[in-house]
Amino acid sequence: MDAKLYNAAVLGDIDFLVQNKDKLVDESTPNNNTVLHLVSLLGKGICVTEILKMHPLLIRRVNSNGDSALHLAARNGNYDVVQELIRCAKSLDKEVESGIGFDKVIQRMRNECGDTPLFDTVRHNHFDVVEFLAQEDPKFSHTANNIGETPLYIAAEKGFDDSVAVILEKCTLPGYGGPCGRTALHAAIISNGAVSTRKLLVWKQSLINERDERGWSPLHFAAFFGRAYRVSQLLTVDKSITYIADNDMNTALHIAATRGEIDTAQKIILDCPDCCEMVNDSGQNILHIAFKYKKSNFAQYILRNYEAISATLVTQKDVDGNTPLHLMAASTCFAPLLVDHAMVDKNSFNNKNLTPLDLIEESEVKVHPVLIKNLLSAAGATLGFRNIRSIEEKDQDPNPLGKDKIREEIRKIGDSYNIVATLIATVTFTAGFTMPGGYHQSGDLNQGMAVLSRKPAFQAFIISDTMALLLSSIAIFLIFVSLWIDNISVLAKIQEHVASLILAAIGAMMVAFSTGTYVVLGESSALAITTCVIGVISIPIYFSNFYKIFNGIFNSDKVI
Structure with a gap:
């Protein structure tokens, strides 16, 4: 195009x-x-x-993407230009082939993507x-573009509730399909659009x-995305949809x-x-x-x-x-209520003649299944001994490299535990010889004895510090033994x-810190109590977070 x-x-x-x-x-x-494309776009x-x-037929011209001037104006939201293009098209004669006005022709034109101006x-x-556009051509259904x-x-997919409402209001029979065989209602649920x-x-309703x-x-x-309110919305209309199954028969x-x-x-269960x-x-x-x-x-x-x-x-x-x-035995998650359920046959055999405990035994043992195994055994579960071949194959150890890898992973965990236990032992050992309040000086009757030894808080400090040192030392010893x-x-x-x-050593260490701080701040009772309370409160917080993490391990997809 000429630059000027x-x-x-x-x-x-x-x-x-x-x-x-x-x-x-x-x-x-x-x-x-064309020039008309440019001015319409802008x-x-x-x-x-x-x-x-000057050139009314330019209204039909399309660019390399199949876009008319109306496509570009609609895409950019140039309302005045869209109105002018439609007004001009109405003034032209009807198209001979289709017998409809030019205004309808340009609104129904599709670009290379199969989009009409309304799509854009x-x-x-x-x-x-x-x-x-919806009210200018209400009878056109705007069927699907190239991608459905x-x-x-x-x-509906983009959550444009106003546009959904106006299309439903203005258009007589609008198309409602989407990609992958979905409908606009699928899209509204996916986008969580209550109004749409x-x-x-x-x-x-169909x-x-x-x-x-x-x-x-x-x-x-709605179930996949956890849209509980959308579920209620749908079930209010028709409860029978609960029984609709997909291609794999999943409801x-x-x-x-x-x-x-x-x-x-x-x-869902409340209604059906x-x-x-x-x-x-x-x-x-x-x-x-x-599971x-x-x-x-x-x-x-x-x-x-739901007992029944x-x-x-x-x-x-x-x-x-x-x-x-x-399936619980074969997974890394655990539900105590299932193990304790009165109706559960803990020694039931599957088609391979394996009981739940057999499934754990025949797999490469991981940390979490060991816990599940112990709990199952405590509940009365036993090995089936029907499938002797699988036991023999397991005894042959056909995959020693796999077990070596598991063994290595467990030892890595032990290394981390060893660092933590050593730090606790070091801190508590040092605290045992750096007594809060110091020692009686030379010349005193109790020379070399702890000044605050008669204080209950000091005695609690000594006991908890000793417990922390003892527990961490035992942990270090067990890690050392595991090397062989x-x-x-x-x-x-x-x-x-x-x-x-x-875990217990950390708790004891927190008690030692709280009581040790309390005993040396005795004269400042408010500060002493505040420090002690903060320290004590941290213990249940610590244990609750540990429980959440530990519980999350059983529900995670990642296993050791």
Whole structure:
């Protein structure tokens, strides 16, 4: 395009454009944008009017991307330009082929992506332009573009509630499909749009039953993302959707179990408690799935709050003959309520003739399964001894390198414990010879004795400091002994004891600090009490955080 003509379009120089009207049709940029494209993109409304007076058919011209001037104006939200383009198009004769006005023709033109101007303006959230275009051509359905999107789907997916509302209000039969076989209602649930969800359900209630390519209904997505309020919204309309299963026969409740979404599951079970009986194509119920995906908190919730339901679930076997207890034993998470459940057969055999305890024994032993194994054994679980071949194969140790790696990982943990235990021992040993308050000086009857030895707080300091030193020393000794042990189970057990000893030593050290500080600040009672309280409060905080971390280990996907 001629540089002067280009600059005139950018600056909105009407006089120059009028003087060079003969060039307006032939001149274009490398991307085939005409002068009309440029002024429409930049919102030069007056220039648009003058250009269309001189060359009205430029309104049909498209660039290399298939975009008309209306596409660019709509994309940039240039409301005045969009109005002017539509007004000018209405003044032209009807198109001979389609028999509709030019205003409808340019609104229905699709670019290389399959987008009409309405797609572009919805995508960029220009509500005034969306409203104008929707009411100008209400009967056009705006079917899907090249990637399966429709304007209504885009608006719902992006959470543009106003655009969703105006399309539903103005358009007679708007397209509502999206990629992967989804609908605008799927998109509204994914974006957590309360208003869009409500309006779509009022407009077309049957959307609630439509499934995407995976077989997921809107309720599946609400369960997956933990949208408890959306679940309530959907179930208020139709409770039967709870029983819709996807291509793998997973219901929304199964999906909630994979994600550990307790609030979502609660709402589903409240409305349809019998849906808990449903199993997927692997024969797995929600407890199977919870353990498969390491969501022990979810399993604990079901076991604790739904006694009648749990009585059935705990005994069900999947297609491999595994009960929920089998899957718990094979995972790294743990649910005490399952082990203690009266209906659980702790020695049930699966299709491979393995009990839950067998599953732990035949696997390469890890730290957490050792804990589960001990708890199962305490609850009465035994080895099955049906599958002798698997026991023989295990005794042959076909994968010594795998066990060496596990052994190495356990020793690395021991190294970390050793550092912590040594630091505690060093600090507490030093504190034992640096008594709070000092010693009686020479000449005193009690020369060399601790000055504050008769104070109860001092005595508490000595006892707790000694306990911390003793516990940390035992931990160091156990770590030292473990250097000569190769048995993985024994190593794992030692690390459990070491962790407990260090935990107790830290608690004792905090008590020693609090009481030692208190005894030397006796004259400043307020400061002494404050310091002591802070120190004591830190102990339950420390233990509660340790519990959260320890509990999180059982629910994490990462294993040692």
